[in-house]
Amino acid sequence: MSTVTQQQQRGQKQKLDPTDNKLHISSKKNARDFIFISKIFLKKFQNVELHALGEATKISVRVAENLQRQGLVTITKINSITADIEGRKRVKLVVSLQLTQDGKARIDQELQA
Numbered sequence: 264m265s266t267v268t269q270q271q272q273r274g275q276k277q278k279l280d281p282t283d284n285k286l287h288i289s290s291k292k293n294a295r296d297f298i299f300i301s302k303i304f305l306k307k308f309q310n311v312e313l314h315a316l317g318e319a320t321k322i323s324v325r326v327a328e329n330l331q332r333q334g335l336v337t338i339t340k341i342n343s344i345t346a347d348i349e350g351r352k353r354v355k356l357v358v359s360l361q362l363t364q365d366g367k368a369r370i371d372q373e374l375q376a
Contacts, residue, residue, distance in 0.1 A: 284308040288315040294325040301326055302370050305336065305362045313358040316346070320356040327358045335366030
């Protein structure tokens with residue numbers, strides 16, 4: 264039995280290790296959860312893109328605004344796209360974030376485990 268399966272059976276949490284700098288925001292979690300996840304992505308990549316569709320666009324804007332207000336990031340680009348998904352037109356929002364020097368030190372300190 265793999266260790267991942269054993270950990271899931273025991274209810275243990277697994278560390279998040281992102282493979283690219285794209286964080287896909289969904290409406291299934293709240294902004295606070297994605298703020299924490301964004302910090303993990305920022306610690307690894309310095310530049311992060313928040314991708315959101317439909318109702319999740321509100322959450323992605325809230326995440327980006329909150330991180331910038333805390334002085335952790337600078338919003339470098341906001342791009343909106345109308346995508347045709349399964350025959351329906353949906354709004355896709357991409358927000359690009361750049362980690363600040365002060366933000367790097369604060370995130371490193373906050374995420375020490």
